[in-house]
Amino acid sequence: MEFAQFLTYGIINGAIYALVAIGLALIMGIMGIFNLAQGSLAMLAAYASFFLFQRWGLDPFLSLALTMPAGFLCGLLLHKGLFEWMSGYAPGQKLRNSMLVAFGLVLVIENIATVLWTANERCVTTAYSGAVVSVEGLRVPYTGLAAVGLSMVVIFGLHFFLKRTLFGKSLWAISQDHQTANLMGINVRRTTLISFGLGVALSAAAGAVISLYTVSPAVGLDWTNKALILVVLAGVGSIKGIFYSGLLLGIVEVLSVYFVGVHYTGVAGLVIFILVLMFRPQGLFGKRAGA
Amino acid sequence: MLELSQLDIYHGDLQALWNVSLTVRDREITTLIGSNGAGKSTALMAIAGLLKPAKGTISFNGVRLDKLPAHKIVDIGISMVPEGRRVFPEMTVTGNLEIGAFVGQARRERQKTMEWVYEVFPKLRDRARQQASTLSGGEQQMLAIGRALMSRPRLLLIDELSLGLAPVVVEKISEVLREINKANGIGIFLVEQNVQMALELADTGYIIENGRIVGHGDAGTLLESKEVKEAYLGIA
Numbered sequence: 134m135e136f137a138q139f140l141t142y143g144i145i146n147g148a149i150y151a152l153v154a155i156g157l158a159l160i161m162g163i164m165g166i167f168n169l170a171q172g173s174l175a176m177l178a179a180y181a182s183f184f185l186f187q188r189w190g191l192d193p194f195l196s197l198a199l200t201m202p203a204g205f206l207c208g209l210l211l212h213k214g215l216f217e218w219m220s221g222y223a224p225g226q227k228l229r230n231s232m233l234v235a236f237g238l239v240l241v242i243e244n245i246a247t248v249l250w251t252a253n254e255r256c257v258t259t260a261y262s263g264a265v266v267s268v269e270g271l272r273v274p275y276t277g278l279a280a281v282g283l284s285m286v287v288i289f290g291l292h293f294f295l296k297r298t299l300f301g302k303s304l305w306a307i308s309q310d311h312q313t314a315n316l317m318g319i320n321v322r323r324t325t326l327i328s329f330g331l332g333v334a335l336s337a338a339a340g341a342v343i344s345l346y347t348v349s350p351a352v353g354l355d356w357t358n359k360a361l362i363l364v365v366l367a368g369v370g371s372i373k374g375i376f377y378s379g380l381l382l383g384i385v386e387v388l389s390v391y392f393v394g395v396h397y398t399g400v401a402g403l404v405i406f407i408l409v410l411m412f413r414p415q416g417l418f419g420k421r422a423g424a
Numbered sequence: 425m426l427e428l429s430q431l432d433i434y435h436g437d438l439q440a441l442w443n444v445s446l447t448v449r450d451r452e453i454t455t456l457i458g459s460n461g462a463g464k465s466t467a468l469m470a471i472a473g474l475l476k477p478a479k480g481t482i483s484f485n486g487v488r489l490d491k492l493p494a495h496k497i498v499d500i501g502i503s504m505v506p507e508g509r510r511v512f513p514e515m516t517v518t519g520n521l522e523i524g525a526f527v528g529q530a531r532r533e534r535q536k537t538m539e540w541v542y543e544v545f546p547k548l549r550d551r552a553r554q555q556a557s558t559l560s561g562g563e564q565q566m567l568a569i570g571r572a573l574m575s576r577p578r579l580l581l582i583d584e585l586s587l588g589l590a591p592v593v594v595e596k597i598s599e600v601l602r603e604i605n606k607a608n609g610i611g612i613f614l615v616e617q618n619v620q621m622a623l624e625l626a627d628t629g630y631i632i633e634n635g636r637i638v639g640h641g642d643a644g645t646l647l648e649s650k651e652v653k654e655a656y657l658g659i660a
Contacts, residue, residue: 299531303526315494316506317524317571317575318495
């Protein structure tokens with residue numbers, strides 16, 4: 134039973150990782166921009182959820198109605214101000230430049246967060262924070278259950294949106310050949326702007342969940358690190374793969390705690406990250422180059 | 425009618441087109457022939473809005489194209505089949521065709537237009553759910569043309585139709601284009617290195633060398649001219 138309990142926590146953690154990673158996967162997959170600040174933006178959103186709860190008692194899941202549109206607007210501004218100028222660059226150059234710009238953004242966000250809210254750890258404690266639902270002896274926290282639900286809705290909803298709507302298909306088209314997409318009448322500039330906004334709005338969804346656990350200015354890069362592992366595991370461009378990769382990482386981490394010890398949690402993730410890079414560089418759910 | 429008037433175009437510091445003027449009449453097939461690097465694709469990219477001229481104008485039925493962004497050009501009735509097909513490789517045939525009907529009226533009529541494209545290229549119907557990257561070169565060219573037709577254009581721009589394709593496939597696709605032109609009145613502006621094929625297909629031809637138009641006239645007459653035979657067909 135103890136093993137099953139560990140697995141349950143692994144699934145919950147993995148779903149949260151996937152929620153943080155989905156914005157990065159979208160922005161990287163569609164635009165080739167490596168937004169290293171994705172975790173830091175999620176951290177900002179977590180603070181927003183924290184203060185909306187503290188000030189007006191707004192539940193973090195309800196405050197998504199405010200934080201996600203705010204994240205979207207923030208994404209539009211960031212893209213206009215920091216990333217749009219590199220839109221005509223070759224993919225490798227764009228990736229490198231965006232990584233450097235985003236790293237600068239991480240430092241700015243972290244420092245602003247430290248000045249505004251100090252380095253202390255905070256979290257939202259709702260009425261249901263400590264509550265669990267028991268199933269056959271398994272204890273599943275309500276917060277974890279809600280996090281898994283939100284993660285599934287966001288990721289599978291995004292997958293459906295990209296595959297089934299004409300706007301989603303235009304995003305896929307841009308990710309494959311932005312010049313030809315332009316010839317088809319797609320306003321590439323506007324569409325990439327909107328998808329960057331969407332990517333940051335998704336980090337706001339992750340922020341709501343993070344606020345239920347621990348938020349401090351330093352957690353941003355840790356979350357980006359997890360998100361990057363997931364993007365590599367899933368393969369760039371695989372949206373559903375992010376969810377499954379999140380579950381895999383979460384489960385591998387708890388298994389390492391169960392069998393090896395708590396100090397090796399981070400190492401386990403990095404080991405599978407390296408193994409995938411070595412033996413399946415296109416990712417577990419991505420397509421081989423040229424296939 | 426498409427008109428290019430005294431067009432100068434640069435790639436960075438390098439001038440690629442010099443004072444280029446040409447006319448593509450409605451419902452006709454016009455070709456621009458020339459060797460590799462002569463400036464054919466540059467002219468086409470300028471019409472499609474991907475390159476902006478330093479001097480001169482491009483207009484289509486009185487609308488100035490050189491002032492419009494690329495994504496607006498398709499909406500006024502010009503659609504392009506780019507060099508090397510450039511289908512969206514990870515999308516299915518149907519997905520590619522749907523993206524071709526992204527704008528305006530074409531979006532509303534896309535099911536009807538798709539049926540028409542499938543009638544024009546029955547092979548695409550057989551491959552409808554297949555990923556574009558798995559198609560043969562000829563099928564990809566059909567898809568690229570079908571995708572361009574999905575916007576219901578009045579003028580189709582085709583960059584190097586024959587590139588990398590077997591002669592028999594080129595012949596088949598040429599026949600389809602001739603049929604589309606005659607039956608639907610869609611004008612075609614074909615940029616091509618395969619001079620024989622292009623002039624046989626076209627009504628009017630232009631010859632470009634080193635970024636300058638050096639000759640034009642009736643395609644049949646050009647095909648029979650001594651200059652074309654010597655310079656492009658290797659017939660002394």
